[in-house]
Amino acid sequence: MRLLALTVLSTLFLLAQVLMVQARPESLAPLAERISPSVVNITTSTMVEGQTGPQGIVPEGSPFEDFFREFQDRNGEGDRPRRSSALGSGFVISEDGFIVTNNHVIAEADEILIEFFPGEGQPKKKLPAKVIGTDPNTDIALLKVETDRPLSFVTFGDSDTARVGDWVIAMGNPLGQGFSVSAGIVSARNRALSGTYDDYIQTDAAINRGNSGGPLFNMEGNVIGVNTAILSPNGGSIGIGFSMASNVVTKVVDQLREFGETRRGWLGVRIQDVTEDVAEAMGLEKATGALITDVPDGPAKDAGLQSGDVIVSFDGVEVKDTRGLVRQVGNTEVGKSVRVVVYREGGTQTVLVTLGRREDAERGTPAAQPGEEDAPSVAEKEVLGLTLSVLTEDIRDELSLSADAQGLVVMAVDESSEAFEKGLRAGDLITEAGQQKVVTLADLDDRIAEAKEAGRKSLLLLVRRNGEPRFVALSLDG
Known part of the structure; x- marks a missing residue:
């Protein structure tokens, strides 16, 4: 019996190894060949004020510092404006020339040039691009080039279906080494870095400087992320890269394409997470939802939401925490009337709120309403x-x-x-x-x-x- 059990275990182990090998494609070359023509290199240039010292030529404090400063002054280079260049990546999403990249790749640039993957049917030279719109909150920018021929393009996939362990491909222009391919897996989902609307896919596919704005592909050749950032002590890839999830990017791109700017829903409340002790103090069964701390003038106040309400459901979706609520509200259409379920005074109530536009709200701060209470006595x-x-x-x-x-x-x-x-x-x-x-x-x-x-x-x-x-x-x- 013992020998039989060992035989069965060995067979199962070998079968598992075979299945693992089969799960990974023998070669990624066919996929890379199919999607490469849609990936572009981006070169930006900006005119900057001249430096008064020899920065970048010799180290600060070097004995040669004075010599190079005098040399620059004699040649009139010390204060002369100069053109600074930077490299990045992007990808084509339509045959008529719309291109997605990171906002930080093209921010403040006065010239943007797009280089296409070499091959039959591709533009033979770099094409200038204009900025259609940008969204610093998600670090996404939409560009457009004019061309007399249809361009190769890729489509977005559903990032919510990506699982930890799925194979992915990153493509771009790392360190100026254009049209480079790296492969890895999805290491984690729903990562947040610092932004309000962050929803990053973490991957161990090599991402370096210059990969910013490039696509992260699944094995079907659909874009499930835009490579944006890395975590690194030395500036190079250590296997912790972050791509903004495509389900965030598509909403931003659609708005930039239609309006040239984002139009996010605005509820008009200040909120905080519900902790265990707060839940106990309020009589809540579990520490979930978003606790309203303030209701300034806006849609929520007009609808009757109050400070101390706990939002437990928004537009039919359970609210787990403040991050989830902010993202959901931002992704909801401006002007839409949504049902907001709140916990108040030991029970739940449903409030109908017509959402405003966050960008309009951020341009001005509502005035406080004066009170009429008399000042209490000292104690x-x-x-x-x-x-x-x-x-x-x-x-x-x-x-x-x-x-x-x-x-x-x-x-x-x-x-x-x-x-x-x-x-x-x-x-x-x-x-x-x-x-x-x-x-x-x-x-x-x-x-x-x-x-x-x-x-x-x-x-x-x-x-x-x-x-x-x-x-x-x-x-x-x-």
Whole structure:
């Protein structure tokens, strides 16, 4: 029996190895030959002011520095404007000459030249390109060349179907070595770097300087990503590259092509993630959704959304966290009326919101609405590791708070307390406790008593610092 079991295991192991070999194509050459004509090299040039020193010729502090500076001055080169060039990659998405690349490849360039893959039917020379539109938020740019012949082009694939472990090909112009191909796998999905709308595919396919803007292909020859960045201590590929997912890129490209700019949906709320302690303080079963911290003038306020609401569903899609909500709202059509489900006061409510346009909102900040409450009397109290005071005119002036600001001011924080650990500091303004406004210290006492009576282990505070709101849950004593 033991011998039989070992035989079966050996057979299964050999079968698995055969299947692994079969899963990888014998050669990527046929695919590379088919898609290469759609990939382009991009050369940009920009006129820059002349440098006053010999930077780039000798190291700073070198004994030859003065010699080269005098040489430049004698020849009138010290302050002379010069043309600076840079290299990048891109790919053709239509036979009439639309080209996708990274925004940072062509940013501030006054001349953009496109070099096509050499071969029959391809343009024999570099063609100038004009910028149709750019989106710095996703680092995508759309270019256009004029040509008298149809160009080879590729189509976008569905990046959501890409799985970790799938084979991919990166193509581009790394370090000026044009039309270079590298292969690897999808290492991870849904990576975020620093942008609001980030959705990167991580790959170990070699990506270097100059690959920016080039395509990441799946094995069907469809573009599932635009190569954008690498993580590297030395500037070269170490197998951690990032490509903006095609399902983000296609929406941006479609808008740039139609409008010359992006038109993203705007809900008009400030939000934060729901942590475990915040969920407990609010009575939520699980720590998911997006907690609204502020509702300035805009679509959400017009529809009746409130600070303290937790958005659990947007347009029929469950909201897991703030990042997912921001991306979904941004991808929704401007002017569309969507159903937003929120958790409020122990239950859920559905609110119909007509989305505005984020780009319009970013051009101006809504004015605050003045309040009419009288200033409360002076008092201080220590509670939850905080020394709190009612808001007086002197404190208002000292903290440069607006005339309509209301709440309790943090005068000091016990450095051994949970409040200090969670980031509360002197000068913070607590405007709500238990999702109700607090103006006096008695208001706070009432909120603490209500939370304890309801069996809560923590109290949810809305804290503002320099006008920016966030919720913090603090444990209750006893």
